[in-house]
Amino acid sequence: MKITVWNEFCHEKEDDRVKAIYPDGIHETIAKFLREAGYEDVTTATLDMPECGLTDEVLNSTDVLFWWGHVRHGDVPDEIVEKVYQRVLAGMGLIVLHSGHASKIFHKLCGTDTVGLKWRESNDKEILWVIEQNHPITKDIDDKLIIEHEETYGEHFLIPQPDELLLVSWFSGGEVFRSGCVFKRGRGKIFYFRPGHETVPTYHIPEVQKLLCNAAEYVCGAGSKPVNYGWAAPVVE
Amino acid sequence: MKITVWNEFCHEKEDDRVKAIYPDGIHETIAKFLREAGYEDVTTATLDMPECGLTDEVLNSTDVLFWWGHVRHGDVPDEIVEKVYQRVLAGMGLIVLHSGHASKIFHKLCGTDTVGLKWRESNDKEILWVIEQNHPITKDIDDKLIIEHEETYGEHFLIPQPDELLLVSWFSGGEVFRSGCVFKRGRGKIFYFRPGHETVPTYHIPEVQKLLCNAAEYVCGAGSKPVNYGWAAPVVE
Amino acid sequence: MKITVWNEFCHEKEDDRVKAIYPDGIHETIAKFLREAGYEDVTTATLDMPECGLTDEVLNSTDVLFWWGHVRHGDVPDEIVEKVYQRVLAGMGLIVLHSGHASKIFHKLCGTDTVGLKWRESNDKEILWVIEQNHPITKDIDDKLIIEHEETYGEHFLIPQPDELLLVSWFSGGEVFRSGCVFKRGRGKIFYFRPGHETVPTYHIPEVQKLLCNAAEYVCGAGSKPVNYGWAAPVVE
Amino acid sequence: MKITVWNEFCHEKEDDRVKAIYPDGIHETIAKFLREAGYEDVTTATLDMPECGLTDEVLNSTDVLFWWGHVRHGDVPDEIVEKVYQRVLAGMGLIVLHSGHASKIFHKLCGTDTVGLKWRESNDKEILWVIEQNHPITKDIDDKLIIEHEETYGEHFLIPQPDELLLVSWFSGGEVFRSGCVFKRGRGKIFYFRPGHETVPTYHIPEVQKLLCNAAEYVCGAGSKPVNYGWAAPVVE
Numbered sequence: 047m048k049i050t051v052w053n054e055f056c057h058e059k060e061d062d063r064v065k066a067i068y069p070d071g072i073h074e075t076i077a078k079f080l081r082e083a084g085y086e087d088v089t090t091a092t093l094d095m096p097e098c099g100l101t102d103e104v105l106n107s108t109d110v111l112f113w114w115g116h117v118r119h120g121d122v123p124d125e126i127v128e129k130v131y132q133r134v135l136a137g138m139g140l141i142v143l144h145s146g147h148a149s150k151i152f153h154k155l156c157g158t159d160t161v162g163l164k165w166r167e168s169n170d171k172e173i174l175w176v177i178e179q180n181h182p183i184t185k186d187i188d189d190k191l192i193i194e195h196e197e198t199y200g201e202h203f204l205i206p207q208p209d210e211l212l213l214v215s216w217f218s219g220g221e222v223f224r225s226g227c228v229f230k231r232g233r234g235k236i237f238y239f240r241p242g243h244e245t246v247p248t249y250h251i252p253e254v255q256k257l258l259c260n261a262a263e264y265v266c267g268a269g270s271k272p273v274n275y276g277w278a279a280p281v282v283e
Numbered sequence: 284m285k286i287t288v289w290n291e292f293c294h295e296k297e298d299d300r301v302k303a304i305y306p307d308g309i310h311e312t313i314a315k316f317l318r319e320a321g322y323e324d325v326t327t328a329t330l331d332m333p334e335c336g337l338t339d340e341v342l343n344s345t346d347v348l349f350w351w352g353h354v355r356h357g358d359v360p361d362e363i364v365e366k367v368y369q370r371v372l373a374g375m376g377l378i379v380l381h382s383g384h385a386s387k388i389f390h391k392l393c394g395t396d397t398v399g400l401k402w403r404e405s406n407d408k409e410i411l412w413v414i415e416q417n418h419p420i421t422k423d424i425d426d427k428l429i430i431e432h433e434e435t436y437g438e439h440f441l442i443p444q445p446d447e448l449l450l451v452s453w454f455s456g457g458e459v460f461r462s463g464c465v466f467k468r469g470r471g472k473i474f475y476f477r478p479g480h481e482t483v484p485t486y487h488i489p490e491v492q493k494l495l496c497n498a499a500e501y502v503c504g505a506g507s508k509p510v511n512y513g514w515a516a517p518v519v520e
Numbered sequence: 521m522k523i524t525v526w527n528e529f530c531h532e533k534e535d536d537r538v539k540a541i542y543p544d545g546i547h548e549t550i551a552k553f554l555r556e557a558g559y560e561d562v563t564t565a566t567l568d569m570p571e572c573g574l575t576d577e578v579l580n581s582t583d584v585l586f587w588w589g590h591v592r593h594g595d596v597p598d599e600i601v602e603k604v605y606q607r608v609l610a611g612m613g614l615i616v617l618h619s620g621h622a623s624k625i626f627h628k629l630c631g632t633d634t635v636g637l638k639w640r641e642s643n644d645k646e647i648l649w650v651i652e653q654n655h656p657i658t659k660d661i662d663d664k665l666i667i668e669h670e671e672t673y674g675e676h677f678l679i680p681q682p683d684e685l686l687l688v689s690w691f692s693g694g695e696v697f698r699s700g701c702v703f704k705r706g707r708g709k710i711f712y713f714r715p716g717h718e719t720v721p722t723y724h725i726p727e728v729q730k731l732l733c734n735a736a737e738y739v740c741g742a743g744s745k746p747v748n749y750g751w752a753a754p755v756v757e
Numbered sequence: 758m759k760i761t762v763w764n765e766f767c768h769e770k771e772d773d774r775v776k777a778i779y780p781d782g783i784h785e786t787i788a789k790f791l792r793e794a795g796y797e798d799v800t801t802a803t804l805d806m807p808e809c810g811l812t813d814e815v816l817n818s819t820d821v822l823f824w825w826g827h828v829r830h831g832d833v834p835d836e837i838v839e840k841v842y843q844r845v846l847a848g849m850g851l852i853v854l855h856s857g858h859a860s861k862i863f864h865k866l867c868g869t870d871t872v873g874l875k876w877r878e879s880n881d882k883e884i885l886w887v888i889e890q891n892h893p894i895t896k897d898i899d900d901k902l903i904i905e906h907e908e909t910y911g912e913h914f915l916i917p918q919p920d921e922l923l924l925v926s927w928f929s930g931g932e933v934f935r936s937g938c939v940f941k942r943g944r945g946k947i948f949y950f951r952p953g954h955e956t957v958p959t960y961h962i963p964e965v966q967k968l969l970c971n972a973a974e975y976v977c978g979a980g981s982k983p984v985n986y987g988w989a990a991p992v993v994e
Contacts, residue, residue: 135632137891154631157629157680157703158706159706162706163749164749164750164751165752166752171993173457173992175439175458175459176439178444180848180943180978180979181979181981185979185981186980188982189439190992198752200412201413202412202413202416202426204706206631206683206703207415207683207704216453216458216459218754219754219755220410220453220756221752222410222412222452224414224451230680231631231632231680232678233891234891268891268893268896269891269897270892270895271897271899272890273676273890273900274638274900276639277638277639278638278639280640280642280692280693280694281694281695281884282692282693392868394868394917395846395943398986399943400986401987401988405991408756410755413744413747415704416744416746416747417611417706417708417709417741417742417743417744422742425745426747426748427755429755435991437989439984439986441846443868443917444920444941446918455756455993456991456992456993457991467652467917467918468917469654469870471654504654506659508661508662510650510653511875513875514876514877515876515877515909515932516877517877517879517881517909517929517930517931518664519645519647649912649932651913651935652918675887675888681922685922688925688935689933690931690933695886695927696925696926696927696933
């Protein structure tokens with residue numbers, strides 16, 4: 047399984063608070079725990095690389111793509127978004143993290159304006175409750191996962207009904223949020239995972255790392271045979 | 284539309300706190316606000332009536348059945364449960380309230396041990412967030428509905444994935460709960476609505492009343508043609 | 521309820537076989553049976569009108585939009601598609617007919633390349649079986665609906681799992697197809713209905729007309745309150 | 758993974774046509790191809806064994822249970838059904854085959870009278886089309902699977918909407934049917950697979966065998982942590 051971790055990589059260069067938490071960028075932190083979990087083929091890509099680091103060669107060999115973005119969604123060219131989109135339909139797994147909800151690629155795959163939600167940066171406590179039991183993504187996770195401080199997202203979240211709803215968050219300010227959602231599009235699976243604001247060390251939490259490793263396994267395609275679309279002769283006379 | 288409101292009617296006779304809130308029983312409070320909303324054909328039935336008040340005549344003419352029970356689920360005879368079940372499959376709407384989650388009829392229609400959830404009587408605040416927009420059941424309801432004090436229910440709730448997830452609750456003690464769920468079974472629609480503990484005046488809240496009136500409209504069958512099951516001749520030669 | 525019926529209106533002007541069936545265009549046939557069913561406010565719009573006939577004034581007052589297109593999907597400007605998309609998210613109902621599966625607007629709302637399916641113009645018999653019982657869209661429809669001759673569409677159909685699967689078609693050549701699908705996007709409901717090739721008189725069939733009238737009722741929004749997205753103060757302290 | 762293949766084992770003893778196809782019973786044919794596929798721990802159980810062969814010891818060590826029954830559903834004691842049901846909710850995978858749709862256990866897990874469908878023994882051709890792409894159960898299966906002669910089942914099939922709809926069948930007599938359905942109940946996954954009438958050699962077909970091996974893998978539980986239900990202290994103060 048080849049994993050590519052994509053990050054817009056802005057906050058970590060400009061904001062000392064963020065740099066202190068993710069000195070090499072969120073992408074390198076994620077790549078590191080994936081490698082430590084035994085995934086050998088993990089690379090990273092960022093917005094400022096040529097073609098956003100997502101060349102045809104990279105995309106065509108990627109089985110699972112992680113995506114973190116926040117303030118520069120608009121700077122990802124539409125051609126790159128289209129290529130990622132086609133790869134997902136063709137079977138590449140996609141894991142969209144936190145503010146990636148407002149990315150062009152998530153928007154395009156959902157069919158709704160996924161920027162729509164309530165939010166607040168107030169370091170609320172977040173408790174993620176497991177809604178679907180015995181799912182591969184929540185393997186070895188307790189019935190809840192507590193994060194002491196996170197940005198708050200609140201419903202209504204402008205997504206289509208997910209194919210699988212795995213996690214719902216509670217926030218101390220009074221909100222709830224569908225924080226772990228699987229969407230199936232064509233041959234590809236997308237997992238949206240809410241936590242991961244840049245000013246808190248969420249991706250350093252072992253349970254979060256475990257869950258994201260599980261997610262990579264889950265969204266990786268089963269390798270079924272592709273379909274021939276288009277004109278078709280009758281099967282029977 | 285003929286509505287029957289069923290209640291086990293125990294707490295209200297035995298507990299002065301409950302009697303103070305629902306002097307004629309929860310069923311009469313519900314029947315009253317339904318009538319005031321313009322539904323003319325509303326009757327009530329309780330556990331201690333002959334056949335639990337759910338005779339063939341009553342059931343066969345009922346379009347929507349409300350169900351509140353708590354401590355005497357086991358006293359509803361299986362034959363009555365079977366009749367209600369068959370009526371739901373045939374198109375009768377069913378609205379299961381609060382502790383009715385552990386009733387025989389809800390259990391039987393869900394296919395899981397719906398008694399499974401976390402709970403606590405600690406008068407937490409409950410905030411119900413609307414998850415699906417523009418649904419008939421949440422018509423004229425704000426984006427959230429706040430109840431100052433309620434019993435707490437928490438996930439995991441041992442139900443199948445609902446066909447429609449309309450409401451998710453937040454509780455001040457840290458829990459979340461799928462509080463408004465539509466299930467479709469055969470020709471019938473079931474709406475589960477979480478709030479309504481006997482020691483708090485939830486069914487006197489105007490927004491709750493409005494939502495339950497909307498729900499009655501929604502689960503009432505569309506009147507489509509029934510299907511012939513069993514042996515069938517080929518449609519084409 | 522204000523209904524607008526949109527049609528690219530090409531085949532009917534260029535192909536005598538089509539003109540014989542729909543002399544004033546598919547849109548006028550649909551508008552006519554809607555009016556005869558009692559909908560008073562029905563207008564039509566076509567591709568060659570200024571702004572495709574979908575001005576802001578038209579769109580903003582439309583409750584339900586029918587969409588038929590086939591060979592000129594690419595000629596609908598992206599700005600028009602974006603406006604229709606925003607109206608659907610805001611609550612306008614959309615009924616996508618037959619080859620409209622490949623339209624820009626359906627593609628955008630689904631989040632997949634909805635052009636993907638098998639097809640064949642061989643005048644197969646089509647039998648549409650009702651999958652979900654007692655749904656408002658199939659009210660007064662028998663357990664199946666037979667169309668003597670239609671274009672064939674076959675699975676796999678490259679759509680996300682519909683929120684409601686109402687009809688599955690059988691074709692004499694050996695194919696099946698998800699022919700009646702409801703998708704919910706934001707505050708809007710979309711109904712995709714497969715039959716309606718331009719060379720066969722499908723929209724003259726009374727059962728098809730009845731079903732499409734039902735569909736117009738169903739996708740028309742419930743009128744619930746809109747949500748405020750964006751920054752939000754805590755609900756509790 | 759420990760697999761138990763359960764069969765009522767009646768037709769094969771009483772009907773020479775069936776005996777010719779499945780001389781040791783359908784269960785032994787299924788067990789054989791599972792063992793040949795590399796599953797080492799496969800046992801069988803039949804109706805006439807003590808406790809139907811489903812003792813506590815057998816059930817508690819079974820990860821995946823296959824179920825074939827037809828004419829003696831009523832002879833499976835309710836206590837056995839209850840034990841199987843509890844094991845599924847606790848995480849055991851269940852694969853219900855063909856006429857097992859009318860079994861007590863499938864009925865109980867679905868929450869509907871799953872006996873409801875159309876049927877005909879006329880040796881129709883059946884074509885199973887793959888509806889969900891890239892699913893583990895259809896790995897290495899073509900876009901359709903053709904069975905020359907089978908019993909016909911037709912919609913409407915009285916099941917709740919499946920959590921995953923994988924296969925839809927076409928029959929030469931004009932019917933369609935949801936033939937491959939995943940239901941999730943508690944911690945358990947159930948896969949219903951339609952083909953397998955006793956008078957035709959369906960379970961000898963390599964593609965069917967491959968698909969059922971895939972299904973055994975898929976319904977086998979992920980091994981996530983169980984939940985504590987019941988009274989719960991607040992998570993936050």
